[in-house]
Amino acid sequence: MITVDSSPYSNSRKFKEFSHYIASPQRYYLLPFKFHRLSPGKEVIVNEIGDLLVIPMGTTGRIVAGEINPDNISDQELFADLIANFFISVTPLPELIEVLATRYRTKKSFLDYxxxxxxxxxxxxxxxxxxxxxxxxxxxxxxxxxxxxxxxxxxxxxxxxxxxxxxxxxxxxxxxxxxxxxxxxxxxxxxxxxxxxxxxxxxxxxxxxxxxxxxxxxxxxxxxxxxxxxxxxxxxxxxxxxxxxxxxxxxxxxxxxxxxxxxxxxxxxxxxxxxxxxxxxxxxxxxxxxxxxxxxxxxxxxxxxxxFATRSTDKNKYETARFLDFYKKALARIIQYNLDGYFIREDYASIILKKMLTPFPVGxxxxxxxxxxxxxxxxxxxxxxxxxxxxxxxxxxxxxxxxxxxxxxxxxxxxxxxxxxxxTLSEVMINEALPGCSECAFQSYCGADPVFNHTTQGDLVGHRPTSAFCERNMEIIRYLILTMDEDKKKEKIFRSWITGKS
Incomplete structure (x- = not known):
């Protein structure tokens, strides 16, 4: 590597001193993760096995820039969480890499049989x-x-x-x-x-x-x-x-x-x-x-x-935003019943929550x-x-x-x-490799649906920005994460839907 001395008093090109090329010590190394904005003040980071952390807006930038310092009292808890949840590592290869690999295999174990x-x-x-x-x-x-x-x-x-x-x-x-x-x-x-x-x-x-x-x-x-x-x-x-x-x-x-x-x-x-x-x-x-x-x-x-359901458009066709409004109101009613002592879960949310909060696959x-x-x-x-x-x-x-x-x-x-x-279908069945999905923070909670893509967009791969499947799942996932972060009573209810225990 050659560095040009830009000094106005020098007309020659020469190497810097050896010390110039010695990398500064790193506090940590980044592991693969993605991020998403949850609200004006919060963002979420999600790693390859679906572990998530809700953090203040701008924290992702600090993590990537290497600015999280465990010597600072304000960063100590965050640093520990990032290490424990496989977002960063103090060594180039995490010491518990086999644990990470086992959890990933478990997530995909629905393919075993x-x-x-x-x-x-x-x-x-x-x-x-x-x-x-x-x-x-x-x-x-x-x-x-x-x-x-x-x-x-x-x-x-x-x-x-x-x-x-x-x-x-x-x-x-x-x-x-x-x-x-x-x-x-x-x-x-x-x-x-x-x-x-x-x-x-x-x-x-x-x-x-x-x-x-x-x-x-x-x-x-x-x-x-x-x-x-x-x-x-x-x-x-x-x-x-x-x-x-x-x-x-x-x-x-x-x-x-x-x-x-x-x-x-x-x-x-x-x-x-x-x-x-x-x-x-x-x-x-x-x-x-x-x-x-x-x-x-x-x-x-x-x-x-x-x-044939598509033929009765006045009764059967509606915008995804209308369904999401319906879903949130119904979910609020379900949560209230749980708060009042009657156990009832919403199954679609329960499936997503299982993917978020446990290492196990869903069927x-x-x-x-x-x-x-x-x-x-x-x-x-x-x-x-x-x-x-x-x-x-x-x-x-x-x-x-x-x-x-x-x-x-x-x-x-x-x-x-x-x-x-x-x-042919297998080439478009993996959301880790689909455009728009591969970089999405919610990719590990979602799925691939080439039949839906073909039906609604005329393409097996699909176009995420205009996909109703994508719009619906992204908003439901975002809403569930934000709800858990903002209300611990509701988080407890959500966890009970996974365990079946109120």
Missing amino acids: FTSLHIFVISLRCEHTCHYCQVSRVTSDKNKYDMKRFHIDAGIAIMMKSPNPHVTMEFQGGEALLAFESIVYAVEKTKIEAEKHNKKVTYVICTNLALLTDEMIQFFFNNGILISTSLDGPAFIHNRNRHKPHASSHQLVVEGIERCRQRLGEEGISALVTTTALSLEHPEEIVDEYVRLGFHNIFLRPISPYG YVDLQSPAGLVNNVVVFNYDGAIYASDEARMLAEMNDLTFKLGTLGEDTYEEIFYGNKVS
Whole structure:
């Protein structure tokens, strides 16, 4: 290295003295982390394994500039926190680098066993006429719109080939209970195959409960089957969202929930909210209905931009900002119930909080990187088509086969899961390598969703500044962090949602 002497009295170029090139001693070395502005006075830093620190605005600049001095009383606590949480190190390589590596492996351990969730669209028939339904539902022709035994057998065979020792078999529709005989066949067949292949199987049926019978409930009980239903709030919302001709769908689902609880127990049935334009006007009433019916969790999710749901734009389309306003009001109501002594958690926040506050992975497909499609879920359609996710199946109803992986009974396991289609998708499934995500402070709490990107932006990679997925998750994550930092009572509530202990 040559340094030019810029003195006006010198016309020659010469080296400085050796002492000039000796690096000044460093107090610490930077480890990889990202930062984000939380509010006008606060920012957050997040490292590669999701550890976070909320710090005063401008502190990140001081850290990067090497200005945090443990000899100063005002910096001592911050310095200790930065060391303990792997933001800086007093040596070029942290002494506990193996601990850091183990925690990172744990975060990604959902990849260890590959696909777990196998969705069987057992029938496309349905007796409801929900305006937000994402698939083209039909009411007749059992032979054409129910999954054939041949396809059921082929789907079970693929499920048994999964390297995952614990798989989930989920039945969807249409209305799954319209094909109850097929469900019975599939469960009995799977029980036999699971014993042969040493698999543990969890069974789930997604149903509106309108067709529920005592015989069905007994079958659920005998086989340990979990029930997932939809409850969009009080009757005036639910009946508008989930219309059933000549009947109250709300009354039917409430009665069905109670009947299932009596036989299957509290944990045997869960419910989901789908947020329509009408729902946005009533966040508190929706939460109140879940509490009235004795639920201890609620999943607030926006409407999906897939399939036939997009045709009813007046009821189903709204700006992300409106959903976020709804979400925060509903979350405030949920928090207040907890403060008043009634335990109820919001599931989407709980998933994010688990990623923030624990070293463990989550099984929620939308918030995984690599993305959960294929890695965690695969869908077997009623007609034998295989899709990378449930959303991919909905796209296919609009003749978009971008995410079709193959056909049951025609393609081998290797062709389905290791073929060209999955190889192409794998290039856009890791948010650590996506533009806009790779430098985002919230990257470790979020996921990659090429299906959403393709649907809303016409591109598998997507454009973060105009992505509703990005806008929604960034604001919810920011809001949760700021809430915990500003109110320790609420932080305690959030932590209880992870542990299940109030």
